[in-house]
Amino acid sequence: MKYLASLFTLLIVSAIAVAQDDGSNPWRMYLNGNFQLGIPQQDFKENLDRIGIGGGGLLLFQLGKMPLYAGAEFSGMSYDRESNDYVVNVGGFLKDYELRTSNSIFMMHGMLRVQPNINGPVRPYIDGMVGTKNLYTRTRLIEEDDNGNPDDNQEESRIERGDWAFSYGGALGIQFDVSRSQGILLDLRCAFLPGGNATYLVRKPGDNVNYDEPIDAFEEKSSPTTLLMPQIGLTFLLSSFSDSDSDDY
Numbered sequence: 001m002k003y004l005a006s007l008f009t010l011l012i013v014s015a016i017a018v019a020q021d022d023g024s025n026p027w028r029m030y031l032n033g034n035f036q037l038g039i040p041q042q043d044f045k046e047n048l049d050r051i052g053i054g055g056g057g058l059l060l061f062q063l064g065k066m067p068l069y070a071g072a073e074f075s076g077m078s079y080d081r082e083s084n085d086y087v088v089n090v091g092g093f094l095k096d097y098e099l100r101t102s103n104s105i106f107m108m109h110g111m112l113r114v115q116p117n118i119n120g121p122v123r124p125y126i127d128g129m130v131g132t133k134n135l136y137t138r139t140r141l142i143e144e145d146d147n148g149n150p151d152d153n154q155e156e157s158r159i160e161r162g163d164w165a166f167s168y169g170g171a172l173g174i175q176f177d178v179s180r181s182q183g184i185l186l187d188l189r190c191a192f193l194p195g196g197n198a199t200y201l202v203r204k205p206g207d208n209v210n211y212d213e214p215i216d217a218f219e220e221k222s223s224p225t226t227l228l229m230p231q232i233g234l235t236f237l238l239s240s241f242s243d244s245d246s247d248d249y
Contacts, residue, residue: 030060030069032187034233038077038105041192041228047221048202052077052105056231060113069113073129076106080203082214098142101160101214103201105227106134107167107193123185127171129193133225135200136162139215160215165198165225175235183237195225 038052039045056075063070083100109131115123137160173189201218211217 028062028069029238030058030071030235031238032059032233032235033057034075034187034189034231036075036077036229036231036233038079039228039230041226043223044195044226047223048079048200050079050203052079052227054078054105056107058111060111067114067116069111069115071111071113073109073111073131074107076104078102078104080218082203082211082217084211084214095143099139099214100142101137101139101218103135103137103218105225106136108132109167109193121177121180123175125173125175127173127189127191129170129191130168133165133167133193133195133198133227134162135165135198135225136160137201137215137218161199161201163198163200166196167193167225168195169193171229173231178234183239185235185237187231187233187235189231189233191227191229191231193227193229195227197222198225200225 033055034057035055036053038054040048040050054075054077056073058071058073060069060071062068081100081102083098086097086099087094109129112128113125115125118124139158139160141156169192171189171191173187175185175187178184178186199220199222202221203217204219209217
């Protein structure tokens with residue numbers, strides 16, 4: 001599935017190059033960073049009752065003078081983790097370690113956006129998306145410093161398992177001017193992303209269980225990977241228009 005997403009992104013990039021080949025056409029580019037939640041839906045919700053928390057970003061280019069934009073979005077979120085603390089004798093010295101297992105989702109999508117050219121402080125839009133989701137579990141062995149805080153410079157990491165799933169869907173959003181002169185917009189967006197089947201880890205039923213290793217707290221499940229994703233972020237509008245032209249946007 002990841003190859004299909006890469007091919008779709010490649011086609012978008014080619015379309016952008018053709019659309020911008022004529023230097024007389026002004027262009028707009030959106031650069032966005034956002035905070036997002038991942039809320040499992042349907043069969044995915046039956047297995048995973050936790051909400052993912054993370055962030056993402058996207059880059060969109062206008063296709064000629066049309067109210068149509070193309071680009072790509074990348075995002076990631078973590079939905080659960082478990083950790084154990086250990087004291088290890090290393091060369092006669094006691095060192096504190098944390099073994100941490102995290103379950104996460106990484107997503108990449110090619111995008112097409114339709115957004116009317118509106119001269120006003122509020123700008124709605126609709127997105128179409130196709131790409132892939134990667135549901136994976138990573139375990140990290142982290143050496144803690146003298147204050148008991150994780151020292152991220154001293155760690156080992158391994159991917160326990162991961163699975164890719166085809167992903168597609170759409171999003172509705174609305175932008176509000178924060179600074180028109182600087183091209184800064186508040187961006188509110190909600191995406192609905194059905195997905196193909198994937199195998200992933202979820203927490204086992206039961207509380208207050210002591211596990212030898214954090215990975216033992218999870219069990220394997222499989223289902224479609226449908227997500228509802230509310231987002232809030234900032235979008236930066238970059239344009240080849242002059243200031244007088246951009247006032248008409």
